[in-house]
Amino acid sequence: MGMQGPGASSWGDNLGGGPQNWDGVSHPCPGCRGATGKARTGRNFGVWPVPAGHGVMGQEVSALAVPGLMIAKESSSLSLCRAHGPGFAQRGKRRGSSGPRGPISWWEGCGRAACLLPGLDWGQHPCSQTAVLHGEGAGCTQDWGGLGAPGSSSCSGPRAGEEHKERRRWVLGMPGLGDTWKRGVPAAGCTMVEVTVTPQSSLADRPVQIRVRGLSPSQLVTLRAWLKDEQGECFQSRAFFRADGAGEVDPGLHAALGGSYSGVWPMGLFWFLQPDTLFRRLVKRDVAGSPFRVRLEVFDGLCLGADPREQPLGSCEAERWYVGPGVQRVPVREGRVRGALFLPPGPGPFPGVIDLFGGAGGLIEFRAGLLASRGFAVLALAFFAYDDLPRVLAQLDLEYFEEAAELLLQHPKIRGPGLGVVGVSKGAEVALAMATFLPQVVATVWINGTAFLHGNPLVYKELRIPPIPYYTERILFTEVGAMDNSAIFADPQDPAYRASAIPVEKIRGKVLFVVGEADRSFNSKLFAELALARMPPESGRILSYPGAGHLIEPPGSPLCSNSSIRGTPRPVAWGGELQPHARAQEHSWQEIVQFLELHLGSVSVKL
Structure with missing residues (x-):
């Protein structure tokens, strides 16, 4: 035969x-x-x-x-x-x-x-x-x-x-x-399936180009991206493509037919990573020590699962860093202040920024590292559940944040006289209070926060602003068992809560409000509109994104719509839809960087 x-x-x-x-x-x-x-x-x-x-x-x-x-x-x-x-x-x-x-x-x-x-x-x-x-x-x-x-x-x-x-x-x-079998005669047309990412090593907020070569024309393939975080949790995405007439696939030119997303998304394999384990959030902890290593693989046909016997036709690895070359990370433990200072390379001086996260507490540094790579000197500031700080947040002591602002401005590489603040969630509430009471703060980025004190009072010298209580009996459970907290907030327009409003009419700097309209944690759009209505004219503007959730982060971070956080008995629903949220992160990040440059002065270093 x-x-x-x-x-x-x-x-x-x-x-x-x-x-x-x-x-x-x-x-x-x-x-x-x-x-x-x-x-x-x-x-x-x-x-x-x-x-x-x-x-x-x-x-x-x-x-x-x-x-x-x-x-x-x-x-x-x-x-x-x-x-x-x-x-x-x-x-x-x-x-x-x-x-x-x-x-x-x-x-x-x-x-x-x-x-x-x-x-x-x-x-x-x-x-x-x-x-x-x-x-x-x-x-x-x-x-x-x-x-x-x-x-x-x-x-x-x-x-x-x-x-x-x-x-x-x-x-x-x-x-x-x-006769091509005779000695020394190479067979014609030998091609190797090759996957490349350019540049191979990059900052996590920067785009890269993915290309696959050496396929057959119109060949159906699966592109898969995956990484493991520092806890060993796997995050992955995949998309299905047909090669073009040259046997190539370029996600920046060719539409994904299905998978984790569809359509033309040059960075879709990175932006649509999802955890294998429910309720995990992709957060880089060791910001300065190592990158996320993302494995990119191409498989023949539809690869729907994670069968270890499936071997890729080709693969490569991309490094996604959260600090650029020469950026220094300096631990901060001065007076009561706890955090980490990220300094760009060079003598400076650099515009200074304080970076704040929310109700999970601890110290989160990835955004500070990326901002420092764009030329800002950034203090990632913890305010509870870190080092010797209080384990739970009983009150917002504004004098602690004032101490941090003064410490940052005293650094010889920081350009004064003003500085910026970036905050998300509870951190946005703090950032708005800092803009209101601290003259050092001239540029504030508020991401999905409130304009009132909620749950915790604010104290500053002789001032005390009482909080609006949470109505936790209004918590709803989502279809995956996470807590939807959007209904636990009382109506902030009720006259009974007027004393809990942050007096934003005193703000003398500029504020950029970044709103995800699909936020399932706060009614962020309402809070932003109420604050802007009371602020001096021309002192603020709102960027509002339909379909974006609560955790609007730099574009290297995939959507996290539900996750477990410290201090809650169940995971929390953050909301958001994959593609609108990805677009919101890409656009808002560029707007945030431009806003800080505009109001703090141009940066001398960009990595």
């Missing part, structure tokens, strides 16, 4: 030439320089009978059609390098199969099943991301090594003997190659 086709006669003619037809066959792919004896098959390879004495032992099967494969004689192994062509629909180890096939590797792909050679296993090859069949079974090692040598032994190992006599002898042949 066997597949007849163009090149069959040439194949038979070449057999007579002995081993010199095989040794040293060159291969044009740079990734294969460590291997020998490689040749490209073209579109298919088949199985042909071999005259006695040539001895590669296989199974009597019809043609094994796997487009774009190559084979290799590499000492005593037969290599099928799938990175050098598409066509694999299924990969993995198949050793020791029981039944009539015996201990053979076999293949289910391209619509048909076919046995390859006895005792061959999938292994590793000098081409990265390849699959190799090692000849460790009966008849393979000696016979392949002696291919074409008249009189060579046709069988060795424990399976030699009577069982061998019942088998016909076969060799893998490649239709259409003809």
Whole structure:
């Protein structure tokens, strides 16, 4: 049996030439320089009978059609390098199969099943991301090594003997190659499936370009991105594409057909990462010490799950950093102030910014590192549940934040006289109070906060602003079991709560309100509008984003619509829709950076 086709006669003619037809066959792919004896098959390879004495032992099967494969004689192994062509629909180890096939590797792909050679296993090859069949079974090692040598032994190992006599002898042949098998002649058109990300190392808020090359025209593939955070939690995304006429995929030009998103999103594989474990949030903790390492892989066809046996056609790794080269992280423990100061490279002076997060407490630094990489000196400031600070937030002591502002402005690399504040959630409430009472604050970025004191009073010298209580009996549980807190706030327009309003009419600086209209934690848009109505004219503006949730962060952060946080009995619903939220983060981040530059002065360093 066997597949007849163009090149069959040439194949038979070449057999007579002995081993010199095989040794040293060159291969044009740079990734294969460590291997020998490689040749490209073209579109298919088949199985042909071999005259006695040539001895590669296989199974009597019809043609094994796997487009774009190559084979290799590499000492005593037969290599099928799938990175050098598409066509694999299924990969993995198949050793020791029981039944009539015996201990053979076999293949289910391209619509048909076919046995390859006895005792061959999938292994590793000098081409990265390849699959190799090692000849460790009966008849393979000696016979392949002696291919074409008249009189060579046709069988060795424990399976030699009577069982061998019942088998016909076969060799893998490649239709259409003809004389390209002769010594030193590379097979034409050999291409390797290649995944690249440019630049390979970048800041997490900067775009990169992903490209896949070496596919077949119109080939259906899956692009997958995944990383593990510092706790070992896996976050991943995937998208399905058809290659263009050149066999390439570029997510910046080609629309994803489905998967974690659809449409043209150059950064979709990064922005739509989601946790394998429900309620996990992707937050970089070790900001200065290491990047997130994102693995980018391409699979043939639709890859819907995470089967470890699925091997990619190609892959690469991208580094996503939260500090640029030369940025310094300096721990801060001065007086009562606790945090970390991020300084851009160079002598300065730099515009100063205080960065605040919300009700989870602790110290979160990733946004400060990214802002420092854009030329700002940024103090990531903790205000509870960190170091020796109070474990719970009983009240907002504005004198603590005033101390932090003065400490920052006293630093020799900080340009005064004013500074900026960025805050989200409870941190936005604090930021608005700082803008109201502290003259040092001239530029404030408020992200999804309130304009009233809620839950905790504010104290400053002789002043005390009472809080509006939370009505926790109004908590709703979402379909995934998270707490929707949007209804626990009383109507801030009720005259009974007028004393709890932050007196924003005293603000003398500028405020940028950033609102996610799909925020399920606060009615952020209402609070922003109420604050703006009471502020001096031209002192503030609102950026409002339909479909964006509560946690609007730099564009390197994927949407977190639900997560567990410190101090709550259940996970919290933050809201947001994937694509509108991603657009909001990209746009608002550029607006935030421009706002700070406008009101604090231009930066001297941009990384």
